[in-house]
Structures are given as structure tokens and as C-alpha cells.
Amino acid sequence: MLSSTAKNVYWMGRYLQRAKTTARLIEATQRMALQSSGKEAEGVVAIFGMEEEFRHSQSQEGQSQSQGKRQLVDLIDFLAFDESNPSSIVSSIGSARRNAREERNNITVDVWESLNGLWLELSAKLRGKRTNLDRGALIESAKKQAVMIFGAAQVTLLRDEAYNFFQLGAFLERGDNTARILDVKYHRLLPDGRPHSDTLDYFAWSEVLACIGAVRTYRRIYRSSLDPMKVAELMMLRRDVPRSVHHCLWMVDLSMRELADTYGTRGEADRLAGELHARLRYARIDQVFDMGLAKFLGGVRDDIATLSDEIGRQFLLD
Amino acid sequence: MAAKTFDEMRSGPDGAVRAPYAGVAQWLASTSAERLAATRQEVDLFYRRHGITFGAYGAAEGSETTIPFDIIPRVIAWDEWQYLHKGLTQRVRALNAFLADAYGEREICRAGVIPETQVLMNAEFVAMAQGLELPGGVHAHIAGIDLVRVGEKDFYVLEDNVRTPSGVSYVLENREVMMRLAPELFSAMHVLPVADYSEELLATLRSVSFSDDAEPNVVLLTPGHYNSAYFEHAFLADEMGIELVKGSDLFVDEGRVYMRTPRGPQRVDVIYRRVDDGFLDPLAMRPDSWLGVAGLLGALRAGRVNIVNALGNGVADDKSTYTYVPEMIRFYLGEAPILQNVPTHRGDRPDDLKYMLEHLAEIVVKEVHGSGGKGMLVGPTSSKKEIAEFAQLVKARPENYIAQPTLALSTCPTFVAQGVAPRHVDLRPFVLSGRKITIVPGGLTRVALKEGSLVVNSSQGGGTKDTWVLAPE
Numbered sequence: 001m002l003s004s005t006a007k008n009v010y011w012m013g014r015y016l017q018r019a020k021t022t023a024r025l026i027e028a029t030q031r032m033a034l035q036s037s038g039k040e041a042e043g044v045v046a047i048f049g050m051e052e053e054f055r056h057s058q059s060q061e062g063q064s065q066s067q068g069k070r071q072l073v074d075l076i077d078f079l080a081f082d083e084s085n086p087s088s089i090v091s092s093i094g095s096a097r098r099n100a101r102e103e104r105n106n107i108t109v110d111v112w113e114s115l116n117g118l119w120l121e122l123s124a125k126l127r128g129k130r131t132n133l134d135r136g137a138l139i140e141s142a143k144k145q146a147v148m149i150f151g152a153a154q155v156t157l158l159r160d161e162a163y164n165f166f167q168l169g170a171f172l173e174r175g176d177n178t179a180r181i182l183d184v185k186y187h188r189l190l191p192d193g194r195p196h197s198d199t200l201d202y203f204a205w206s207e208v209l210a211c212i213g214a215v216r217t218y219r220r221i222y223r224s225s226l227d228p229m230k231v232a233e234l235m236m237l238r239r240d241v242p243r244s245v246h247h248c249l250w251m252v253d254l255s256m257r258e259l260a261d262t263y264g265t266r267g268e269a270d271r272l273a274g275e276l277h278a279r280l281r282y283a284r285i286d287q288v289f290d291m292g293l294a295k296f297l298g299g300v301r302d303d304i305a306t307l308s309d310e311i312g313r314q315f316l317l318d
Numbered sequence: 319m320a321a322k323t324f325d326e327m328r329s330g331p332d333g334a335v336r337a338p339y340a341g342v343a344q345w346l347a348s349t350s351a352e353r354l355a356a357t358r359q360e361v362d363l364f365y366r367r368h369g370i371t372f373g374a375y376g377a378a379e380g381s382e383t384t385i386p387f388d389i390i391p392r393v394i395a396w397d398e399w400q401y402l403h404k405g406l407t408q409r410v411r412a413l414n415a416f417l418a419d420a421y422g423e424r425e426i427c428r429a430g431v432i433p434e435t436q437v438l439m440n441a442e443f444v445a446m447a448q449g450l451e452l453p454g455g456v457h458a459h460i461a462g463i464d465l466v467r468v469g470e471k472d473f474y475v476l477e478d479n480v481r482t483p484s485g486v487s488y489v490l491e492n493r494e495v496m497m498r499l500a501p502e503l504f505s506a507m508h509v510l511p512v513a514d515y516s517e518e519l520l521a522t523l524r525s526v527s528f529s530d531d532a533e534p535n536v537v538l539l540t541p542g543h544y545n546s547a548y549f550e551h552a553f554l555a556d557e558m559g560i561e562l563v564k565g566s567d568l569f570v571d572e573g574r575v576y577m578r579t580p581r582g583p584q585r586v587d588v589i590y591r592r593v594d595d596g597f598l599d600p601l602a603m604r605p606d607s608w609l610g611v612a613g614l615l616g617a618l619r620a621g622r623v624n625i626v627n628a629l630g631n632g633v634a635d636d637k638s639t640y641t642y643v644p645e646m647i648r649f650y651l652g653e654a655p656i657l658q659n660v661p662t663h664r665g666d667r668p669d670d671l672k673y674m675l676e677h678l679a680e681i682v683v684k685e686v687h688g689s690g691g692k693g694m695l696v697g698p699t700s701s702k703k704e705i706a707e708f709a710q711l712v713k714a715r716p717e718n719y720i721a722q723p724t725l726a727l728s729t730c731p732t733f734v735a736q737g738v739a740p741r742h743v744d745l746r747p748f749v750l751s752g753r754k755i756t757i758v759p760g761g762l763t764r765v766a767l768k769e770g771s772l773v774v775n776s777s778q779g780g781g782t783k784d785t786w787v788l789a790p791e
Contacts, residue, residue: 001561001579001580002561002563002567002577002578002579003567003578003579003580004563004564004566004567004578005561006580098543101369101543101548101552102542102543103562104369104549104552104553104556104562105552105553105555105556105561105562106556106562109368112368112369113367113368116368116369117367120366120367161580259580262581263580315580316578316580
């Protein structure tokens with residue numbers, strides 16, 4: 001396998017996951033906006049650090065007359081359909097498809113066709129006017145198809161080096177995304193960081209879970225009402241929740257070990273992946289809160305970023 | 319040449335359906351127009367989802383287009399194919415002998431059959447390729463020979479393509495689509511399969527490695543995904559299970575070619591390149607090329623890597639060398655040519671030039687190095703002004719042009735907006751030469767979708783058809 005193949009499948013995994021996360025985020029935000037009158041738009045943009053770009057795209061369109069509703073529509077368009085936003089669903093799917101197209105001979109027909117199909121659908125509907133109904137349907141379709149692409153990868157891809165790079169990209173991105181969502185949302189909902197508050201916004205907390213599609217999962221696990229500490233535990237530390245930071249870093253560590261076995265070499269990226277996995281595996285939620293959730297999460301996010309850089313260096317993916 | 323157009327389905331004795339088309343005719347008669355139209359829509363969807371696209375150079379990513387596929391197959395009878403097979407084998411053997419000679423002793427020139435200037439002054443001649451002993455003496459490993467038919471027994475070679483001929487992926491994909499769309503037709507007729515092309519191609523590529531390694535490492539070198547034939551490159555690499563590489567994936571060290579992998583450098587023995595000569599090695603050819611590999615030609619000359627097709631093959635397939643191919647067959651093989659050339663006038667011969675200029679309105683004039691249906695004049699369908707302008711071009715550089723009679727290309731029933739109607743077709747079989755010669759039955763049938771048009775090139779609105787060679791009864 002070529003180094004350039006490793007790079008392409010790794011980024012294909014990352015972009016696909018990014019698109020899926022964004023689709024979920026939009027849906028959760030929309031629900032939230034419909035049920036309470038918060039300023040949630042800004043919060044979502046903050047997750048990917050895109051506040052500047054979003055304000056810029058809004059001022060360009062020069063239409064801030066009836067704020068509120070208008071802003072939500074703008075936000076959805078920015079996050080989903082704006083080609084100048086590199087994290088938008090359309091941009092992410094476009095990038096994933098570009099990577100896939102360069103590796104058509106290394107991925108299965110099932111993976112390629114499902115990804116290409118999604119891209120065709122999105123690009124066909126990108127131009128012209130969109131109603132709210134169109135927006136919803138398109139985002140839902142993108143989310144479902146992204147799930148199917150991952151499914152196709154699971155059941156059809158050969159378990160070789162390329163597969164490990166694909167997994168590595170997807171789980172690193174997913175772990176990073178969950179950590180970002182929890183960090184930003186928690187900070188907005190409980191600025192002082194204390195989990196026990198009298199004025200708990202039920203809708204807001206269920207929306208945080210919805211961002212990673214885990215509302216029902218929460219009920220299954222805890223069988224209790226929403227508690228910010230448990231929400232944080234579920235999203236960070238539960239190994240059995242497939243979008244938790246712990247689960248994702250476990251998978252990252254596994255993929256790294258597979259690659260190390262294949263190549264017979266280990267580097268800084270391997271050490272960091274193992275350390276991060278262990279940190280989340282052995283952390284206890286009460287201790288995390290003693291230390292301060294923001295501090296703990298900040299450390300995890302920084303180290304995921306460093307790990308990403310190290311992986312790029314170690315495998316020449318940059 | 320035949321004045322009346324030969325229709326491959328309808329031109330049987332007394333206007334009856336020709337025997338090879340009996341099954342197709344019956345299928346057409348028993349399938350409703352709606353069903354055909356619905357089938358056609360399915361096809362377009364299939365090609366788009368598969369991403370079987372053909373992008374023009376310089377076009378944005380969104381502008382990948384599909385080549386129209388016509389759902390009515392083109393049928394060739396077994397005995398017709400036997401004849402073509404023999405003729406193609408003979409022609410490609412002669413072309414390979416000529417290429418080895420052109421870059422060797424040039425005996426054919428010394429014998430006075432072909433003027434030496436025809437070789438040495440040719441813009442496609444690559445001086446650095448002289449004196450190389452290539453494995454098996456093969457230069458044109460993959461050849462696409464364009465054939466046209468004008469009558470029951472009259473086939474002509476329109477042009478030889480021995481540089482980097484493309485289109486074979488459509489042969490394979492068209493068959494896949496056809497089997498899905500009309501399984502009933504396949505059960506009624508016994509069609510020879512084409513799916514083994516990739517295996518034969520890989521065997522051919524492996525057989526021409528310099529190393530005696532039992533499993534030489536073969537890669538396919540592509541200019542990248544902006545190239546119009548990128549789909550084909552990825553498709554063939556996938557089918558053969560070999561790496562699809564770009565120039566940046568390869569490097570040369572101590573005269574050997576390696577590819578970059580996370581395991582470290584891996585040796586490459588044979589490069590099936592789909593990059594043009596000029597771009598292969600910035601050290602030896604165009605210094606501004608980003609598509610090639612520095613030092614590649616050195617590795618070739620050292621006998622460490624073989625490049626397929628060989629460098630400088632253009633001297634054998636331009637339209638002026640074309641006129642000598644029958645002579646090559648006699649000279650190298652001592653045989654009479656089986657497949658005929660189209661009678662061709664050469665601009666560099668005074669008598670021929672006079673004839674060309676006097677008959678511009680009736681003939682087809684082509685640039686010697688032109689391709690893709692560009693730089694040509696189709697006299698009968700051109701305006702007086704166009705003809706006058708073209709005459710100036712020819713007078714300015716007569717040696718740059720050749721002329722041929724306007725051939726009445728055969729037609730095949732084709733599904734168009736108005737229903738089923740005859741359209742002109744050609745045929746490009748693909749001939750593989752390694753230690754032996756292999757030709758998968760049939761080839762790529764291109765069809766001019768515009769009524770009366772003779773230009774089948776995909777860049778000029780042509781489509782393709784599945785080509786069926788019927789098994790012997």
C-alpha cells in the first residue's frame with residue numbers, strides 16, 4: 001500500500017465522520033431552537049471554532065433584519081450547505097469523495113457507490129431555493145447515508161493497512177468531535193462548572209445528548225432523570241457508548257496497535273494514543289469534577305490535537 | 319467503395335435481417351418503446367452512481383460527464399471475428415517489429431521501404447529510446463486498432479493507436495450493464511465473455527519485466543484524477559489488484575524505481591503508464607512536468623524497470639506512417655496484409671497534394687498528429703468557407719496532412735430520441751502483446767449519435783455500445 005493511499009483513506013474517514021457529526025448537531029440545534037428560545041446558534045458554531053466565519057458569511061448576505069428565525073436558517077445553511085465553510089456537510093462530503101475517488105481501486109464498490117451517491121444528491125440540490133422542509137430532509141438523508149457508508153465499510157472492506165488508517169481517521173475525528181461538543185455545551189450551560197444547579201434546563205441537556213444521538217442510551221444506562229454529571233460521564237468515559245471519547249480513543253489505540261504490528265515500528269503517536277486511552281479508561285467522573293471538567297476536557301482535546309499531528313508525522317499523512 | 323451505407327442489422331439479402339442480428343431484432347420487436355426508454359434511464363443512473371465518468375481537461379470537478387451508452391448491442395459473427403483476429407494479430411506483430419527496428423538498426427529504411435526521415439524527423443521520435451533491448455522485443459504492448467466496416471466483407475483499418483489507447487474500461491463496464499439490463503438476450507444468444515481482459519493484461523505486463531522475479535511488481539501510473547480517463551486508470555488498477563500511482567508516489571534511487579509506502583520503499587518492476595512520453599521524466603523530457611518521476615529513463619536504460627507502452631511509439635501510429643503499414647507487414651512478416659488500409663493521399667507527395675486540393679469537398683483531410691476528431695475536415699459536410707480556410711492550412715504545411723475518401727461507415731440500430739434508428743459506428747479492438755498476443759473478443763464500439771454524423775469520438779458527442787462476438791454454432 002502506498003503512503004498516499006494511507007493519507008487518502010485516513011482523511012476520508014475523518015471527513016465522513018465530520019459530516020455525520022455536523023448533521024447530528026444541526027438536527028439537535030434545530031430541535032432545541034424550536035423548544036426554547038436560546039441563542040443556541042452561536043453555540044453550535046463555537047464547537048468547530050467557526051464564529052468568525054459564520055458572522056462573516058452573514059454580513060456578506062446582508063440580511064439580519066428579523067434576527068431570531070432568520071439566524072437559525074442562516075446557521076443551518078452555513079453548517080450544511082455552505083461550500084466556503086470547510087466543515088459544512090457539503091464540503092466534508094466533497095472532500096471525502098475526493099479522497100475516495102483517488103483511491104477507487106483501494107475501496108470497495110459498495111463504499112464508493114454509497115459515498116458517490118450521497119455527493120451526487122447533495123450537489124444536485126445545492127443550487128436554487130430551499131424550503132425548511134428541504135433542509136430537514138436533506139440533512140436527515142445525509143446523516144442516514146453517512147451511517148450507511150460506514151456500514152458498507154464495516155461489511156465490505158478488506159481488513160488491511162488501509163482499513164486501519166480509515167478507522168484511525170474516523171475514530172480520531174469522532175472522539176475529537178464529542179469532546180468539543182461536551183466542552184462547549186457544558187461551558188455554556190453551566191459556566192461555573194458546578195454540576196448541581198437548581199435551574200436545570202431539561203431541554204438543553206437532552207439536546208447535548210442528542211448531539212451524539214444518545215438520549216435513549218442515557219435512559220437505558222442510568223434509568224434516571226437527566227443529571228449533568230451523568231451526561232458528562234456518558235459522553236466521556238463510558239466504554240460501551242460508541243461515540244464516547246473513551247470508546248473512540250480505545251478504537252484509535254487498537255488501530256495504532258494493528259499498524260505497529262504490521263510495520264514493526266512504534267513512535268510518539270503510539271505512546272500518546274496508549275496514554276490517552278488509559279487516561280479515559282481509568283478516570284472517575286467524581287475525580288474529573290474535583291479537578292474541574294473544563295481543565296480535564298481541555299487537556300484531552302489538546303492531546304487529541306497533538307496525537308493527530310504526530311500521526312501525520314509518523315505515517316507521512318500531511 | 320460501397321456507395322450505399324451498410325446496415326449491420328438490416329442489410330441482409332433482400333433487405334432481410336442479417337443472421338447474427340436475429341436475436342437482437344427479435345428482442346427489439348418484442349420490447350415496448352416505454353420499456354426501452356425506462357431501461358435507458360436506468361443506465362444513466364447506473365453510470366453516474368458508479369462514477370463511470372469522462373471529464374474534459376480543465377473542467378471543474380462537478381462537470382464529470384458520462385459517455386452515453388446505447389443499449390442495443392453491436393453483434394459480430396464468429397467467422398467475422400476470426401478474420402479480424404487474424405488481421406489484427408498480423409498488423410500488431412508488424413507494428414512491433416517496426417518499432418523495434420525504428421529504435422534499432424532501421425533495416426526497413428536501409429532496404430528503401432520507408433524513408434529514414436519518416437522515422438528520424440518524426441516529432442514523436444524519442445532519441446533516448448534508441449538501442450534498448452526491451453523484454454520480448456515488444457514496444458506496443460497494448461494496441462487499439464480502429465476499424466470501420468463499409469460492406470458485408472469490407473473492413474478497413476482507420477488508424478492504429480499504440481501510445482496509450484484508452485476505452486477498454488467501457489468494454490468491460492458496458493458488458494456488466496448489458497447483462498443486468500437484458501439477461502433474456504444473453505440466454506437467447508451465446509456471447510463470448512470479455513471479463514478476462516484484466517487478467518490477460520496483468521499477465522502481459524508481468525511477462526515483460528526485466529527481472530526474472532516470479533511475481534514482478536507492476537503499477538499503473540496515472541496523471542491523477544483530473545485526467546479525463548482517470549476512471550479507467552482506477553478501474554484497471556482495481557481489476558488487476560495493482561497499485562495506482564502518481565509520479566509523486568515513485569522515486570528513483572541508484573537506478574531502481576521504488577514506490578513510497580508506510581513500510582518503506584518497495585521496488586517497482588513494470589510501469590503501465592497512462593502518462594504521455596513528454597511528461598514521464600522531468601530530467602530527460604519536459605522539465606516542467608509534475609506528472610513524472612525524475613530518473614525514470616535512466617532506470618529504463620539500465621534495464622531495471624520496463625515502461626509500458628514503450629517510449630516513442632508515436633512514430634508508428636501517426637497518420638503518415640499509417641500509409642506504410644501494409645509495406646511493414648510484407649517486409650517483416652513476408653505476408654500479404656489481411657486487413658486493408660483506407661486508400662490515403664499524402665500531402666508530402668506532389669501528385670497526392672494536387673488531388674487533395676482539387677477534391678476537398680469530397681474527402682476527409684486529417685492532421686498527421688491529430689487525434690480525438692480535432693484538426694480535421696469532413697468535406698461533404700463542410701461549408702465552402704470552411705473548405706477554403708482549410709485549403710490554406712494544407713497549402714501552408716502540406717506534409718502535415720493526409721486525405722482519405724469519405725467512407726460510408728456501417729450503421730447499427732441505435733436508441734435515439736425519435737426511437738430506434740441507424741447510426742454510424744466504428745470498432746476499436748484491444749490487442750495485447752507480451753510473450754504472446756491476446757485479443758479479447760470484440761472491442762469498443764463507438765457510435766455517432768447525431769443523424770448522418772461520421773464522427774464517433776466521445777469528445778464530439780459520440781456514444782458507446784456493447785460489442786458482442788457470437789460463439790461458433
